Amino acid sequence: MKKLLVDQILNVNPSFANWIDPCIMSNSISIHRNLSGHNFVHRSSIDDNREVCSKIMGILQSNSFFDDYMFEYLSEINPYLINVLYEEKLFHFYSSDYVNNLKILKNSGTVVIINQTKDILIEINNIDHLTVTAFSNKNNLSELYHTAIDVVNNITTNYAYNDKNKFLTSNVDLHGIGMSYSGLLHLPGIAIHSAFQDVNSKLQSFNYNIAGFFGYKSDFINDFYTFNSIASYLYKNADSFLSIFEEATYIIMELEKYYRENIEDYVKKDLIYKAYGLSKYGYNTSFFDACSSLSCLKWGIDEDIIKNVSKENLAKSFVNCFPAHVQFISSCDLDEIDKYRASLIRKGMKK
Amino acid sequence: MKCPKCNKNNIYYVFTDSTQSPPFIVTSCKECFQIHFGNVIPIGFLRSEPVFECSIPLKIDPTELKDISQLICDKCGTSLVDIKLNSLMGCERCYEVFSGVIAFVKNNLDATLDSKNDVQEYTNDDNIKIKKETLSNDLKIAIANERYEQAAKIRDELQKLEAES
Numbered sequence: 001m002k003k004l005l006v007d008q009i010l011n012v013n014p015s016f017a018n019w020i021d022p023c024i025m026s027n028s029i030s031i032h033r034n035l036s037g038h039n040f041v042h043r044s045s046i047d048d049n050r051e052v053c054s055k056i057m058g059i060l061q062s063n064s065f066f067d068d069y070m071f072e073y074l075s076e077i078n079p080y081l082i083n084v085l086y087e088e089k090l091f092h093f094y095s096s097d098y099v100n101n102l103k104i105l106k107n108s109g110t111v112v113i114i115n116q117t118k119d120i121l122i123e124i125n126n127i128d129h130l131t132v133t134a135f136s137n138k139n140n141l142s143e144l145y146h147t148a149i150d151v152v153n154n155i156t157t158n159y160a161y162n163d164k165n166k167f168l169t170s171n172v173d174l175h176g177i178g179m180s181y182s183g184l185l186h187l188p189g190i191a192i193h194s195a196f197q198d199v200n201s202k203l204q205s206f207n208y209n210i211a212g213f214f215g216y217k218s219d220f221i222n223d224f225y226t227f228n229s230i231a232s233y234l235y236k237n238a239d240s241f242l243s244i245f246e247e248a249t250y251i252i253m254e255l256e257k258y259y260r261e262n263i264e265d266y267v268k269k270d271l272i273y274k275a276y277g278l279s280k281y282g283y284n285t286s287f288f289d290a291c292s293s294l295s296c297l298k299w300g301i302d303e304d305i306i307k308n309v310s311k312e313n314l315a316k317s318f319v320n321c322f323p324a325h326v327q328f329i330s331s332c333d334l335d336e337i338d339k340y341r342a343s344l345i346r347k348g349m350k351k
Numbered sequence: 352m353k354c355p356k357c358n359k360n361n362i363y364y365v366f367t368d369s370t371q372s373p374p375f376i377v378t379s380c381k382e383c384f385q386i387h388f389g390n391v392i393p394i395g396f397l398r399s400e401p402v403f404e405c406s407i408p409l410k411i412d413p414t415e416l417k418d419i420s421q422l423i424c425d426k427c428g429t430s431l432v433d434i435k436l437n438s439l440m441g442c443e444r445c446y447e448v449f450s451g452v453i454a455f456v457k458n459n460l461d462a463t464l465d466s467k468n469d470v471q472e473y474t475n476d477d478n479i480k481i482k483k484e485t486l487s488n489d490l491k492i493a494i495a496n497e498r499y500e501q502a503a504k505i506r507d508e509l510q511k512l513e514a515e516s
Contacts, residue, residue, distance in 0.1 A: 036443065043427045043441035127439075160443045168446050172438045175446070194501060197508075200485060 001061055004072040004114065009084060010329070013118040015137045017315035022260075022302040023253045025184040025224065029144045029242075030133040032169045032178045036158040040170040041125050046108055049125050053109030056124050056155065060113070065154045069122070074110040083324030085112060120151060127170050130155065139249050141181065141242040149238075165233075176233035181245045185252060188223040188299050189259030192267075199255055223295040227252070260299075272300035276309075279317075280349045285342040290321040294345070310351050317348035354380035355428030424448045479516050483509065 016026055034040055038052050060066045074082065113122040123131040134148040160168040167178035174180055190199055227249070235241040275296030278289065285293075297314055300306035319325060321341050326332070330340040354360050360380035423430050425448070429441030434449060486509045493502035 034443075039427045039442040040440060042439055043429060162443070162446060165446050168440070168443050170439050172434065172440055175440075196489070197482075197485070201482075 001066055001113070002070050004070040004112070006081065008070060008114075008118075009081065009088065010325075011118065012312070012316045012319050013135065015117070015119055015135065016319075017312040019137050019311065019315075021137070021139065021253065022299075023185050023187060023256050024137055024139055024249070025186050026135055026137060027139060027141065027144060027183045027249070028133050028135045028181070029141060029148050030131055030180045030182070031148050031152050032128040032167070032171070032174050032180065033130045033132075033152060034160040034168060034170065035129045036160045038129065041108060041127060041129065042170065049108035052129050053111060053124050055157070056130060057111065059155050059157060060122075063154055065151075066113075068116050069113050069120075070116075071111055071113040074112065080324060080328045084328050087322040087324050088319070120147065122151065139246060139253070141246045142239075145179075145238060145242055173231045173233065177235055177238050177241055179229075179232050179238060179241055181229040181241070183227040183245075183249055185225050185227055185249070185256075186223055186295065186298060187225055187252070187256050188295055189256050189261075189263060190252075191223045192263060193259050195255075195259055199252065224291065268299075268303070269305065271296045272303070272305050276300065276306060276349075279345050282342045282345065284338045285321075285345060286338055287321065287323060287341070290341055290345060291318075294318050294321065308351050309349055313348040313350060317345045320344045320348070354383050355426075356380070356383040479512060483512055483516075486512070 013026075019025060035052055035055065038044060038048060041049055041052075044052075057071070060069070060071075077085070108125050110126055111122075111124040113124070114120065119135045121133040121135070123133075130152075132148050132151045134144045134151075136144045136147075138144075162168065166176045169175045169178050190196060229241070229245060232241060235244070275293035278285070278293045279297060282289075282293075294314065294317060297306060297309060298318075301309060301311060301314065320329060321344065323337055326337050326341045326344060327334070329344065330336075332340045356379060360382060424441055424445045426444040427441035429439075429445050429449075431449065434440065434445075440446060440449070486505055490502055490505045490509065493499070493505060
């Protein structure tokens with residue numbers, strides 16, 4: 001394994017930059033495991049956590065499967081970069097307490113490991129001893145699960161397991177299959193129609209176990225919504241878990257398609273061209289404005305209205321407009337963030 | 352009840368370690384307290400109802416802990432209060448010690464598993480509760496974004512729901 005370089009953290013995930021479906025920005029499946037015989041991270045001493053960390057790192061470094069992976073100890077990353085990493089995870093992650101936790105985790109031998117294409121993330125000692133997350137821009141969760149479980153299977157060790165509760169996790173909601181799902185969806189149609197109540201009730205009538213929708217225990221930014229699983233112990237096996245969330249995402253995508261079709265053409269074009277103007281000629285852009293305009297621009301690219309901005313540049317602008325990214329890239333003061341954000345977005349407005 | 356840190360002396364202090372995030376409840380003997388927490392002034396918790404707080408470590412007789420000792424994991428010192436606070440188990444053994452608590456957490460989610468579909472089923476009360484929470488969130492967001500027309504609509508819906516329930 002190699003050391004993770006700053007440039008590699010800042011590179012936009014290729015799958016994120018070439019979205020296939022207009023609604024799905026990113027889907028992720030996380031597999032949570034703990035080592036047998038050790039207390040869980042928040043209940044063990046720093047020495048114990050370091051022992052777990054070196055044990056897992058030893059396994060990873062001795063397996064050629066992980067040769068192309070890059071690692072970094074959290075204690076060796078500067079504070080700015082930790083925030084950058086958090087923002088990268090915001091696109092997939094389920095907890096806003098993450099940054100607070102980092103203060104504790106930093107001394108606990110926490111390691112972040114990513115692969116070359118940034119679609120697999122391995123975390124050691126982050127709430128659970130081992131968390132493997134696979135990302136994709138497709139609504140094919142079975143494929144995603146197989147990618148993640150393949151990584152877990154290559155880390156051969158004894159995991160905390162008993163016949164009654166199956167895989168044992170720190171978070172009591174995740175024991176059993178030890179899995180969680182998180183998706184980032186782009187839903188401007190539903191947002192414009194303020195139709196989240198309808199969507200929520202429709203999904204409830206299908207008996208889906210859904211939380212994290214429309215700000216309910218979740219992070220959300222304008223038209224971008226995180227959509228999370230809770231209580232995976234309710235599911236008998238991985239297949240039933242995956243099929244439920246795959247279908248739930250499919251229903252949301254269909255609803256979004258319906259609502260987008262029901263927007264007047266002039267309203268749509270007005271929003272998209274205004275967003276284009278703001279992005280191309282803005283000199284002082286707040287985070288909220290940036291997300292609104294980039295959302296509309298993405299919609300414009302999906303509808304083939306905006307032709308002179310590439311998907312990759314837009315994805316890069318979307319990632320770079322987050323506060324820690326702006327601060328890290330431009331080394332500016334806090335009160336100058338809006339100015340530099342505008343310049344970063346202006347630079348991205350090209351094919 | 353032995354101190355989980357040294358496993359020799361009896362527990363003397365039971366308190367919330369507020370230096371940790373999220374804070375969790377710690378049990379400790381006198382010696383271990385001096386070694387590990389000598390410089391902090393924790394907020395004390397007594398592990399029987401009603402729970403109350405104080406600004407200095409709470410000194411309690413170890414015999415008082417006897418009746419609730421079964422609710423403390425003998426391996427990692429995790430208590431029932433810890434699990435109620437943050438839904439986090441401390442070790443593998445916790446799953447045996449708190450096997451009843453897992454059922455409590457499941458009940459706390461107000462959900463039952465539909466064995467046919469492998470999904471949980473919400474009752475009408477749950478639906479109303481979730482709708483109310485979602486609407487209150489929406490209301491806050493609408494007010495924060497100065498969308499007063501939308502906020503008024505949401506407020507009306509909330510009032511309607513409250514009247515129904």
